[in-house]
Each structure stands twice: as C-alpha cells, then as structure tokens.
Amino acid sequence: MTTDLRELLRTTAAEAGNTVDLAEEAVAERIRHRRARSRRLAIGGTALAAAVVIAGTTWAVRPGDGHPPAASGPTAAAVPPRIVTSDVDNLSGMEAALQATLTTDANGCVRPAAQSDVVLVWPRGYTVRGDSTSFEILDAANKVVARSGTPITMGGGGADRFQPTWTGRDCATGGPLWMVGGISARR
Numbered sequence: 001m002t003t004d005l006r007e008l009l010r011t012t013a014a015e016a017g018n019t020v021d022l023a024e025e026a027v028a029e030r031i032r033h034r035r036a037r038s039r040r041l042a043i044g045g046t047a048l049a050a051a052v053v054i055a056g057t058t059w060a061v062r063p064g065d066g067h068p069p070a071a072s073g074p075t076a077a078a079v080p081p082r083i084v085t086s087d088v089d090n091l092s093g094m095e096a097a098l099q100a101t102l103t104t105d106a107n108g109c110v111r112p113a114a115q116s117d118v119v120l121v122w123p124r125g126y127t128v129r130g131d132s133t134s135f136e137i138l139d140a141a142n143k144v145v146a147r148s149g150t151p152i153t154m155g156g157g158g159a160d161r162f163q164p165t166w167t168g169r170d171c172a173t174g175g176p177l178w179m180v181g182g183i184s185a186r187r
Helices: 002-016 024-060
Strands: 096-104 110-112 119-122 127-131 134-138 144-147 151-159 177-185
Touching: 096 134, 110 119
Parallel strands: 119 177
Antiparallel strands: 096 110, 096 151, 127 134, 134 144, 151 177
16 A cells, blocks of 8 residues: 555646645545546446457458348449350350359359359350349340349350459359350240
8 A cells, every 4th residue: 555655645746736635534535536447447448348349240250141231331233243254255065054043142243043153154245234133144246145033044064164364253253163055034
C-alpha cells in the first residue's frame, strides 16, 4: 500500500497543482476508486476485444457455399452473367449429353443448375446477355441458343484442363470442364 500511496500522492500533486489531501481515508478512497476504474476499463476493453473478434469471425466465416449472403453484397441481378469461351469457333463434336437448366453462381458464372461445379466451355464468339436472373446465350451469329431456366440437352464432353487461351478463368472452379456441343430443348 505504501507504493500505491506514494504513486497516488505524486499523481494527485501533478493533477491538482499544490493542493494534496493527506488524510488517510481520502487517500485510501482514491486508491479504491482508481482500482475500480482500472477494473472497469479492463473489463470494457476485454468486452470490446471480444466483440471485434466475434464480428471478424462472423465476417470471415461465410454461410453456405462460401460466398457472402446476398444481403451484404450486390443483388444477384446486379452481377452480370459470364461464360467461359474456348479458342475454337465450332461446337464440340463429342456426343455425350448433359441435361441441364442454366443458372448463374454468386459470381455470375453460367453453370448447369444441378451440377454447379461443372464449368461449361462455349465456342469462341459465344456471348451472354441479360442479368444473372434472366439471361440468354448467343452464338457467334447472335442467335439465341439457350435461356436461363429453360431445360436443355447439351451435346459435348469433358476436357482435361483449362487452356490458357480460354476466357473466363475466374469461372473455373476446379470442377469438371464440359466442352459444349449441340444444344436442343429438352423434352
């Protein structure tokens, strides 16, 4: 207590100028008051630090598929739809069939709804117009070949790896690559 008393007297003298209350009870009361204040500040600081950690964790850990919830980012319609295109002008000659309904992921990448990890690779010159909730895929002659929400059957087949000459690398998720072939309405 002697050290606390000396420190308190020095601090009080520095704060209050020349007036120092040397009454033992008054000094003891000031010590209790400062200790209580220090505890409150420490508790408040700890609570603030905990709130920051919780907020940071909530921000960093994202629900669902690892994307932020729609309420915290742009609406789905605000993200323009995008496609991956190859460096080849023609549809794939492979004859496997992929039945799908086209949709977009949170980044606007066009995908088959039921196989959201599949990366569709369209021929060079193909484009997409509309928004992420309602879009059309157009061929090189600007003819609509597919629409969002409409069931289709796509011919084509798999590719081994993403080529450096293809567009839309940011839509490549590491899932299977599908070279798009002939497209027809699903019956």
